[in-house]
Amino acid sequence: SQQGEEDPQALSIQEGENATMNCSYKTSINNLQWYRQNSGRGLVHLILIRSNEREKHSGRLRVTLDTSKKSSSLLITASRAADTASYFCATDAGGYIFGTGTRLKVLA
Amino acid sequence: NAGVMQNPRHLVRRRGQEARLRCSPMKGHSHVYWYRQLPEEGLKFMVYLQKENIIDESGMPKERFSAEFPKEGPSILRIQQVVRGDSAAYFCASSPSYGELKTEAFFGQGTRLTVV
Numbered sequence: 186s187q188q189g190e191e192d193p194q195a196l197s198i199q200e201g202e203n204a205t206m207n208c209s210y211k212t213s214i215n216n217l218q219w220y221r222q223n224s225g226r227g228l229v230h231l232i233l234i235r236s237n238e239r240e241k242h243s244g245r246l247r248v249t250l251d252t253s254k255k256s257s258s259l260l261i262t263a264s265r266a267a268d269t270a271s272y273f274c275a276t277d278a279g280g281y282i283f284g285t286g287t288r289l290k291v292l293a
Numbered sequence: 294n295a296g297v298m299q300n301p302r303h304l305v306r307r308r309g310q311e312a313r314l315r316c317s318p319m320k321g322h323s324h325v326y327w328y329r330q331l332p333e334e335g336l337k338f339m340v341y342l343q344k345e346n347i348i349d350e351s352g353m354p355k356e357r358f359s360a361e362f363p364k365e366g367p368s369i370l371r372i373q374q375v376v377r378g379d380s381a382a383y384f385c386a387s388s389p390s391y392g393e394l395k396t397e398a399f400f401g402q403g404t405r406l407t408v409v
Contacts, residue, residue: 218397227297227384227400228336273335281326281386281398285335 206287208274299401314370318387
């Protein structure tokens with residue numbers, strides 16, 4: 186089974202709203218990463234958070250990590266139509282292990 | 294510095310033929326990962342390779358699939374005697390390090406395999 190599981194599977198919001206996606210994983214990690222995939226394209230790395238970090242920011246992105254709960258969240262603030270994509274978390278268990286993704290749709 | 298290069302971008306094979314997918318990692322990267330993605334689904338890990346070594350092939354089907362990353366040249370994912378169920382997008386990624394200081398993976402644009 187997949188190491189990471191994102192929640193929700195799909196999310197539809199209005200432009201300007203915030204989008205929150207969650208990721209749960211199973212084993213201990215050194216770091217957790219979030220990626221974005223536009224339809225039919227390769228994944229693009231967004232942000233990496235190490236196991237000794239609790240929160241990290243990058244532009245409109247905010248990532249939290251709770252290693253005791255084995256979970257992470259990705260918050261996109263002031264969303265834009267261009268944020269429409271699938272978002273995946275990945276853990277560094279050997280090969281990067283990806284979850285099933287959250288499909289985000291931002292309506293203009 | 295070119296990114297991860299995959300070719301071909303699209304590959305059509307008849308059932309029973311062989312498919313060979315190539316991946317050239319980013320310059321300086323010695324770790325390569327292959328993933329399979331079905332439409333509307335996540336990426337399924339297949340295999341993790343370093344130069345001349347398979348590190349983790351726990352996601353590879355036991356039959357018909359093989360992967361290599363030779364000392365010289367690209368990494369190759371080979372699928373023998375393809376079946377319709379092999380139709381998917383196959384992504385390759387590379388990274389420069391492993392372990393405590395593992396960094397992000399860089400992805401190619403994928404090879405879309407269609408088996409007819």
